[in-house]
Amino acid sequence: MHVKLSKPVQNILKNLVKTTKFWQENYLILREFKHFPKIAAIALLFSFIAAIFEGLNVTLLAAFLQNLTTPNVPFQTKFELLNTLLGADDPLPLNRLYRVSFLLFVSAWIRSGLNYLAQFYTEITQLTLVDRLRKQIFEKLQSVKIGYFNNTKSGELINTITTELEKLKQAFGDAAFLFSRTLNAVVYLTSMFWISWQLSIISLMLFSLLAVGLSTLNSRVREASFDVTKANNNFTSIAIEFINGIRTVHAFSTEDFERKRYYNASLKLVNHSKKIASVWMIVKPLAEALATTILVAMIVLAFTVFVTKGLLQTAFLLTFFFVLFRLVPIIQDINGVATHISTMYGSSEVVKKLLEIDELQYFHNGHIEFSGLKRSIEFVSVDFGYDSESLVLSNIRLMIERGRMTALVGASGAGKTTLADLIPRFYDPTRGHVFIDGVDLQHLEIKSLRRKIAVVSQDTFIFNTSVLNNIAYGSEGATDEEIYKAAQLANALEFIQEMPEGFNTQLGDRGVRLSGGQRQRIAIARALLRNPEILILDEATSALDTVSEKLIQESIEKLSVGRTVIVIAHRLSTIVRADKVVVLEQGQIVEQGGYQELLDIKGKLWKYHQMQHQLN
Ligand SMILES: Nc1ncnc2c1ncn2[C@@H]1O[C@H](COP(=O)(O)OP(=O)(O)OP(=O)(O)O)[C@@H](O)[C@H]1O
Structure with missing residues (x-):
């Protein structure tokens, strides 16, 4: 008997423990609670008090039913205060009925109010947690090396920050729900044992057997949840790529190819979700049907065995089944929620992966404040590779002098x-050092360094x-x-003033789109405004019309002074103005010197020079 009873109970407990393990494994997420312990504690406290009122309600219900079925026998509890409130010594049955009805009504409203407050504070706790996690992830993403983004799909990151965090929020809601339901279950079980321990044991055995059967479905759901998260990530990546690359898609007529990719990813997501749904959705209806069957059988049994033999009053039997009737869905909820929490493993894994980005990926800041370039920037035997397999730069030795213009020349992909x-x-050398006035760049405080630098690149980002x-x-x-003034110097004033709202015109995805030349002039104005000491210019490779090119050349000249x-x-034209020309080939410096000097030796630069002249 004991063994039979313990196994099903063990199974329910196992479900609960599983969720505890979930919390243990998720320390990185859980630790966030320490930042708002009060709200979380208030949510739990309200659940706790609501459960106490639930117990009071059961007692009042028994009193109420007794007043109805045997009005002449006053309801007595072990608590004097409660007996007084119930009017146990009032000779008039109707008075007692009014009193208990009133108390039942007040207690039910208080319990509902407390449940509302518990749920409200749980929601606040969840929202605060997700807000903190979002911010944590933001901080992580801002402090990792830029290289991290080369190896991570932006779609995956966005999916984690949005969908997966939202799922995690639900998991915490589930946990709070589990807590309050467990409290309720404890209250109900205590009431049932108080009414009849024999009936309680029989009921528990039957319903635990039911729970065992259902809990085996748990593991299947958990396994399937990883596939859903993976499919979700994949789908988001493909969707983002498609939207960002829409111009290329049209230009290359790859609509069919993209459609296939998109449809396949969506189908995969549906199929994996279906798999979860097929198992998860069956739990509730199956449990309900089985539970009703068991309940009906038990009521008949209890009536014939206990009531007809005078072992139990009808009022208590009714209360018992009322409580049991309420307990069954609670047990189902506990089981269902534990299963649902299992489906969140995938989400918590990806969020954790972001929170525990490898230490090596972090950008290490220096401590020396950079107050300005005095002499030179020097590259000493610098090698660099985006990955450990191949070098993109090798053995770079270069001196960039203050106040001079250094031009980097070379074929596309030269480095x-x-x-x-x-x-x-943006990256650190794989080998060798870059020094500024004799100080290794890595020892400089990065913000102070970047404040003195402006980068005007071809892919300048225009914000919304x-x-x-x-x-x-x-x-x-x-x-x-x-x-x-900056806009004027950048030759951007004219086109800005022609825009519908001038300087207040919205740009970016949701506003006016700029042409390549206009973008670049905005970038130059942005750089000018920063008044940088060091200027890095990535000249446009794309052909601009002669007017744009002239305007940009002009503004760059002003910017360079x-x-x-x-x-x-x-x-x-740019190389001619440079004080030093550096020719790169496959990541190596093959020539460096003054423009004329290099032409005179008729080496690599001379070849480029000849080629460009031929093209012109
Ligand atoms: N983020 C990156 N991740 C991995 N490899 C990269 C990355 N950026 C560039 N590379 C590779 O490094 C090499 C040098 O690229 P880089 O952009 O420095 O050349 P470049 O001389 O500036 O070319 P271009 O004139 O076409 O802009 C190329 O082989 C390129 O494929």
Whole structure:
């Protein structure tokens, strides 16, 4: 008897323990609670008090039923206060009925109010948790090396920050629900044992057997949840790629190919979700049908055995079944919620993966404040590779002098952008060092370094905000006048003034789209406003019309005055103005020197020079 009873109970307990293990495994997420312990505690406290009122309700219900079925026998409890409230010594049965009805009504309303407060505070707890996790992830993403983003799909990251975090929020809601339901179950079980321990044991045995059967479905759901998260990530990636790449899709007529990819990813997601739904959805209806069968059988049995033999009063029998009737869905809920929490394993894994990004991926900041370039930037035996397999730069030895213009020249893919990216520390050398005035870049405080640098690149990002804010991006506190001045120097004033709302025109996805030349002039204005000491210019490779090109050349010249300029040069006109020309080939410097000097030796630069002349 004992063994038979313990196994089903064990199974329910196992379900509960599983969820506890879930919490243990999720320390990184759980630790966030310490930042708002009060709200979480209030949510639990309200659940707890609501459960006490649930117990009171059961007692009042028994009293109520007794007043109805045997009005002449006053209801007595072990608590004096309750007996007084119930009017146990009032000789008039009707008075007792009114009293108990009133108490039942008040207690039911209080319990409902407490349940509302518990749920409300649980929701606040969940929202606060997700808010903190979102911010944690933001901090992580801002402090990892840029290389991390080369190896991570943006779709996956966005899915984690949005969908998976939302699922995790639900899991915490489930946990709170589990807590309050468990409290209720304890209250109900206590009441049942108080009424009849024999009936309680029989009921528990039958319903535990039911729970065992259902809990075996748990493991299948858990396994399937990983596939759903994976399919979700995959789908988001494909959708984002499709939207971002829509111009390329049309240009290359790859609509059918994209459709196939998109439809397949969506179908995969549906199939995996179906698998979960087929198991998860069956739990409730199956449990309900079985529970009703057991209940009906038990009522008949109890009536014939206990009531007809005078072992139990009808009022208590009714209360017992009322409680049992309420307990069954609670047990089902506990089981169902434990199963649902199992489906969240996939979500918690990806969120955890983001929270525990490998230490090696972190960007390490230096401590020396950079106050300005005094002499030079020096590359000493620098190697660099985006991955450990191949080097993109090798053995770079280069001196960039203050106040001079250094032009980087070479075929596409030679490593020009990569070399320039090492200066604002977008990447660190794999071997060797970059020094600024003799101090290794890695020892400099990065913000102080980047404050003195402006990068004007071809893929300058235009934010979804006004022209004004786009130019002022990164120059907090710039006055409107300074912004207009920068726009003017960048030769951007004319086209900005022609826009519908001038400087207040919205740009980006949700606003006006800029042409390549206009984008670049906004970028130049942005750089000008920062008044940088070091300027990194990635010249446009795409052909601009002659007017745009002239305007941009002009503004770049203005921008370059009195600064240290590193220009990734694609045009001869730029190279002619440079104080030093550096020719790169497959990641190596093959020539460096003055423009004329290099032409005279008729080496690599001379060849480029000849080629461009032929093209022109
Ligand atoms: N984020 C990245 N991850 C991995 N490899 C990269 C990355 N960026 C560039 N590379 C590789 O590094 C090499 C050098 O690229 P880089 O952009 O520095 O060349 P570049 O000389 O500036 O070319 P272009 O003139 O076409 O801009 C190329 O082989 C390129 O494929």
